Amino acid sequence: MSGKQLLMIVGDFGEDYEIMVPFQALQAVGHDVDAVCPEKEAGDTVKTAVHDFRGDQTYLEERGHNFALNATFEEVDPEEYDGLVLPGGRAPEYLRTYDEVLELVRHFDAEHKPIAAICHAAQILAAADLIEGRTCSAYSALESDVEGAGGEYYDGVTTDGNLVTGRDWGDHVEWISQFLGVLGTEIEHGEPQTVKADD
Numbered sequence: 232m233s234g235k236q237l238l239m240i241v242g243d244f245g246e247d248y249e250i251m252v253p254f255q256a257l258q259a260v261g262h263d264v265d266a267v268c269p270e271k272e273a274g275d276t277v278k279t280a281v282h283d284f285r286g287d288q289t290y291l292e293e294r295g296h297n298f299a300l301n302a303t304f305e306e307v308d309p310e311e312y313d314g315l316v317l318p319g320g321r322a323p324e325y326l327r328t329y330d331e332v333l334e335l336v337r338h339f340d341a342e343h344k345p346i347a348a349i350c351h352a353a354q355i356l357a358a359a360d361l362i363e364g365r366t367c368s369a370y371s372a373l374e375s376d377v378e379g380a381g382g383e384y385y386d387g388v389t390t391d392g393n394l395v396t397g398r399d400w401g402d403h404v405e406w407i408s409q410f411l412g413v414l415g416t417e418i419e420h421g422e423p424q425t426v427k428a429d430d
Contacts, residue, residue, distance in 0.1 A: 234261040235313035235414055240304075240332060240355075242268050242322030247279035247295030248400035249318035249349050254298075256407055257316070260418050264316070265302035269329045272303040280320055282350075282399070289372065292321075304331070309338040314414055319350020319370060319399065327358035336361065340393065347410040349397040353377055361394070368396040 237257055241250050250266070257264050268277050279295030315336065317323070326332050336359045339346050348356055353369030353376060356362050363381030368389050377384040388397045388405040395413055397406035411418075 234263055235416070236311055237262050237264045237314045237316060238307065238309070238312040238335070239264055239266045239316040239318070240268070240326060240335065241266055241277050241298065241300070241318060242326045243277045244280040244320055245277065245298075245318045245322035246320030246350060246400065247281045247298075248403070249320060250277075250279055250298055251296070252400065252403050253316055253318070253347070253407055253410075256403075260411065260416060262414075262416070265307070265312075266298070266300050267302045267304040267307055268300055269304050269326070269332060271300055272305075273300055275300050277322075282320065284399075284401075307335065309335055309342075312339075312344070314345040314410075315339040315347070316410075317346065317348040317352035317355055319348075319352045321351070323351045323354040327355045333359045343393050345393050345395065345410060345413040347395045347406065349402065349406055350399045353396065356380075356394075356396075365391045365394060367391065367394070368398050368402075370399055 276297040276299050279298050281293045281295045282290040284290050340361050350370045353373050357380040365382050366385050366389050367377050367382040368385045374384040388402050390409045395410045
């Protein structure tokens with residue numbers, strides 16, 4: 232399998248699992264993932280937040296990790312990437328206010344490149360005018376946002392053309408699986424290597 236070049240747009244208080252899990256999982260199957268944030272450079276960090284579901288009317292938000300960026304937003308050339316990942320959390324609320332972010336997202340859609348968006352990332356899709364006429368999933372409280380943007384809300388993981396969307400980190404397995412399918416990723420399982428410890 233030849234790995235793809237993927238771009239992930241993150242920001243402060245993006246959802247921890249929705250950043251860390253796809254970032255690592257996509258690399259684990261051979262893809263290169265550049266994580267960027269507006270106004271930050273490679274080596275800088277963003278603060279993440281953990282959204283936990285404990286039976287309340289909405290999620291509980293707790294401080295997560297410092298996630299290190301490995302590329303610089305200002306240097307991104309979208310032509311060099313094969314796909315885009317948009318995590319959720321609180322970050323999409325303000326990331327959608329950057330024209331440069333919206334231009335990047337629109338580029339991937341216009342070129343029919345795979346886009347994986349989860350949870351509150353639907354706010355970016357809506358701001359980029361990419362939801363109208365499409366089926367889209369998002370965090371359940373954003374159902375009216377999806378419909379207000381002209382889309383049909385789906386309560387689960389769904390793929391509509393090049394767009395793969397999910398509700399929250401509980402959808403990771405299916406969301407990442409469907410994204411890998413759109414990317415055309417074929418995973419080959421090699422023989423495990425046994426390493427003997429020194430006596």
